[in-house]
Amino acid sequence: MTQKRTAADKHAGLAAAEQACLRSGARLTPLRKRVLELVLVCGKPVGAYSLLRQLRTDGYGDAPPTVYRALEFLQAQGLVHRIAKSNTFVACSRPQDEHYGLIFVCRQCGGAVELEEQRVLKDIGRCADQLGFRLPKQVFEIEGTCRDCRADA
Amino acid sequence: MTQKRTAADKHAGLAAAEQACLRSGARLTPLRKRVLELVLVCGKPVGAYSLLRQLRTDGYGDAPPTVYRALEFLQAQGLVHRIAKSNTFVACSRPQDEHYGLIFVCRQCGGAVELEEQRVLKDIGRCADQLGFRLPKQVFEIEGTCRDCRADA
DNA sequence: GCAGTAACGTTATACTATAACAATACCATG
DNA sequence: CATGGTATTGTTATAGTATAACGTTACTGC
Numbered sequence: 525m526t527q528k529r530t531a532a533d534k535h536a537g538l539a540a541a542e543q544a545c546l547r548s549g550a551r552l553t554p555l556r557k558r559v560l561e562l563v564l565v566c567g568k569p570v571g572a573y574s575l576l577r578q579l580r581t582d583g584y585g586d587a588p589p590t591v592y593r594a595l596e597f598l599q600a601q602g603l604v605h606r607i608a609k610s611n612t613f614v615a616c617s618r619p620q621d622e623h624y625g626l627i628f629v630c631r632q633c634g635g636a637v638e639l640e641e642q643r644v645l646k647d648i649g650r651c652a653d654q655l656g657f658r659l660p661k662q663v664f665e666i667e668g669t670c671r672d673c674r675a676d677a
Numbered sequence: 678m679t680q681k682r683t684a685a686d687k688h689a690g691l692a693a694a695e696q697a698c699l700r701s702g703a704r705l706t707p708l709r710k711r712v713l714e715l716v717l718v719c720g721k722p723v724g725a726y727s728l729l730r731q732l733r734t735d736g737y738g739d740a741p742p743t744v745y746r747a748l749e750f751l752q753a754q755g756l757v758h759r760i761a762k763s764n765t766f767v768a769c770s771r772p773q774d775e776h777y778g779l780i781f782v783c784r785q786c787g788g789a790v791e792l793e794e795q796r797v798l799k800d801i802g803r804c805a806d807q808l809g810f811r812l813p814k815q816v817f818e819i820e821g822t823c824r825d826c827r828a829d830a
Numbered sequence: 831g832c833a834g835t836a837a838c839g840t841t842a843t844a845c846t847a848t849a850a851c852a853a854t855a856c857c858a859t860g
Numbered sequence: 861c862a863t864g865g866t867a868t869t870g871t872t873a874t875a876g877t878a879t880a881a882c883g884t885t886a887c888t889g890c
Contacts, residue, residue: 745877
């Protein structure tokens with residue numbers, strides 16, 4: 525279930541991030557880029573403190589704000605999503621633009637798959653309209669057990 | 678946006694809980710009942726530590742496990758839902774059975790509205806099937822700004 | 831009554847996140 | 861290139877959320 529993340533994926537992700545930041549004028553500093561790289565390499569949702577431990581080893585500040593600020597930036601750029609139910613962060617699978625999405629998260633292995641299912645998203649938008657809710661772009665979390673973990677059991 | 682919760686709602690909620698626990702054989706102890714009552718009275722998602730402070734004043738233990746254990750029980754009975762994005766707990770609007778649902782949560786006032794929108798839920802189930810994901814019954818969180826809070830702004 | 835289990839009390843601690851302020855790096859402009 | 865303003869990062873401290881572990885009490889069934 526862990527999404528295999530190849531070196532090519534990582535480079536594509538970083539390149540897309542560079543492009544996105546160029547367009548928006550945001551500064552993808554070495555620290556921010558490094559954090560994104562760690563998230564990409566991990567290939568599945570990863571905790572802030574885990575990232576922080578990895579940052580220590582290459583000389584960055586090792587207090588929580590270091591990683592939380594970078595993650596906040598990356599989220600604002602739409603490069604990373606936060607998974608509230610597991611307090612983790614995962615690289616966006618479509619970093620090229622802001623979007624709605626569904627993300628299926630496996631309770632067992634922690635892996636995640638992001639989908640863009642127009643029908644579901646439209647219907648959710650319709651419900652929101654009826655309630656008078658305004659929905660910012662976001663990714664909806666869905667918990668379950670992935671195929672591999674079901675097989676293991 | 679705060680759901681108005683009348684005394685009648687509260688009693689209906691508690692009565693439904695009694696029934697549900699009778700059927701399942703679960704024990705709705707005074708503490709658990711009191712916690713559910715507090716959640717019902719609040720009428721919108723409420724934090725565990727807020728509940729805990731309220732419990733102090735009527736003689737229950739005032740350490741975190743007191744409230745977390747009660748909340749865990751209530752969740753297991755489907756009487757309460759946890760909202761991960763705000764670390765809060767809210768009374769289920771349909772405590773009579775296990776179910777899927779959507780819950781719209783307002784970022785500004787913290788209010789919430791629970792819906793059961795079959796079309797959306799079916800479609801999410803279909804996506805899950807395609808991915809090989811098994812979905813336990815759950816309530817999907819959707820963040821936004823409610824009508825009242827939009828008007829205020 | 832008694833044994834076994836479930837619930838609750840209590841202490842301690844882990845984990846997650848942010849506030850606040852200082853120091854530094856970057857950038858635009860004169 | 862000097863300078864002032866802004867953005868970023870470092871650092872310390874602390875807030876907020878949640879659970880582990882173990883002892884005690886209360887309930888249930890026999």
